[in-house]
Amino acid sequence: MNVRSSIRRGAVALAASALLVGAMAGPAQAAPTTIHSGRSGGWSGTWAASPHEPTEVFGPSWSTAGFDDHSVRQVVRVSAGGPSVRIRLSNAYGTAPLELTSATIAKSASGAAIKPGTVRKLTFHGRHKAVIGKGGELASDPAWLRVEALDKLTVTLYFKRPTGPATHHAFSSTTSYRTTGDHTRDTAGSAFTETSPSWFYLVGIDVRGLLPRRQVVVAFGDSITDGAVSTPEANNRYPDELAERLVAAGKPRGVLNAGIGGNRVLNDSTCFGERATHRFFRDAIDEPNVGAVIVLEGINDIHAPDAGGFPCFDPPVAVTADQLIAGHRELIRQAHKRGVKAIGATVMPYGGSAFFTERGEAVRDALNAWIRTSGAYDAVVDLDQATRDPANPDQILPAYDGGDHLHPNDAGMAAMAAAVDPTEL
Missing domain, CATH: 3.40.50.1110 (SGNH hydrolase)
Known part of the structure; x- marks a missing residue:
């Protein structure tokens, strides 16, 4: 299923009308996890997206049903560089704790593909799995990946268990990708056959040390x-x-x-x-x-x-x-x-x-x-x-x-x- 065209048509129609405009073993062990990112020493924001509630007002969206045994691959362009990087994820509008099974960050290639040799497995408090409490936000540990200003980065998140409705950002003006199973380390993008014009859970990427x-x-x-x-x-x-x-x-x-x-x-x-x-x-x-x-x-x-x-x-x-x-x-x-x-x-x-x-x-x-x-x-x-x-x-x-x-x-x-x-x- 390709939802990009249907949501884009909804966005254009809206523009013509009104818009014209941790890691834990399982949710039972998870406490709501929120960080005050602005108070975290040494980090600078290099990319962000503001989250909001799931909605299908513009057409079919992955946000309302969420994910179940899905890998979600999201491409962003950063503004500033640094020697290490972290991501920030939000469950601000989730209905339950969010269990993340695995995640990676890499330099983008073309489409859903990523550059070999740049894939970094992300950890959260030293573990590959994480649980983000309902309403919470969580930052990954630092990943040693040198990022230059205006680089494109790809973040891949895998959710083995059902997530419920997904906190998202509807209009990304770019393409996100989805497939079944854990494909977080795939460098080829061929497995990612579903697309969407939205970002999911990803609300920030930060760099460290230069600004x-x-x-x-x-x-x-x-x-x-x-x-x-x-x-x-x-x-x-x-x-x-x-x-x-x-x-x-x-x-x-x-x-x-x-x-x-x-x-x-x-x-x-x-x-x-x-x-x-x-x-x-x-x-x-x-x-x-x-x-x-x-x-x-x-x-x-x-x-x-x-x-x-x-x-x-x-x-x-x-x-x-x-x-x-x-x-x-x-x-x-x-x-x-x-x-x-x-x-x-x-x-x-x-x-x-x-x-x-x-x-x-x-x-x-x-x-x-x-x-x-x-x-x-x-x-x-x-x-x-x-x-x-x-x-x-x-x-x-x-x-x-x-x-x-x-x-x-x-x-x-x-x-x-x-x-x-x-x-x-």
Whole structure:
């Protein structure tokens, strides 16, 4: 079964509508295992994905049924390098303890294949098996695999026993692979015949030893940060483009993507994750070695009541600019409490999209005016100015339009990254 096309069609349909946008012997011995990754010395985040609840609102998904005697192979591109690496796994939305039978990390080859000689068997507290408690997160032990900036890595997880519903990240803009049995050490990808456009359980990859203190930046946001209509497999999301800019300048650092499609500042969603004010600590400021967070959130709060009763935007409340500003102030407060720099990004144009209204535009304008002029954020990235059409400032520049008049295409993603001043990070 290939679920990539069905979920991708669901994502595109959503973009055209509402989104347009330890190891133990067995679960009986497992206690909930959670680490505060941001407090773990010596590590820096080099890749991340924000988890959310299982859902099939976009089509068939492995997340709702989970896995049973399955190997799941996931490909990611890191932003910074180091001499050793670890992974972080989350069971945040599981219904029971999660038993992991074995796991590996390797340098990626093509598709599901990995490079011979680079496969590293992962351990957790010295053991190959691990149990992650319901709601918990677990980091692997260090694996001695030298990672360079912008390397592609492949993580393979094997679950011998049924997992139940899987914590996942729906829109990865890349391909994950599945097969039956333990194929964690296979260098060929031929056994992995099933595919999905989502990531499962994997929420972070960290490197050790090279980056100075506070050198990680988190891009926090919704589907625009998530790269909703960027080219699949191309790593053209705006955080990816920013990482490439920093590498080209000879100053690589961890750039982490904490976007969730459809996410809102003030309201939870069973499809689009917990509200920003609730997930901000976990997904942004508790990341290892984080020094700055770029916040781009609010457009889904603005147009949710105009989404035609789409269930993922339940409740479809109409928020005011003052309410959104209060939400942003809460994010700033949380960042400053941990000594993290808070960078505000203005909300980009959505004129011409299916749910544009003058009411919503007035809220967007007021929020952007506050971000630019209040001084509440430590710095500002004016993405509205960087991407709008000078001839029609309420709309995105046609050259940057991904087709729905809200999400930027690859060129728009590059323009967003170019608007970030590296000295502000």
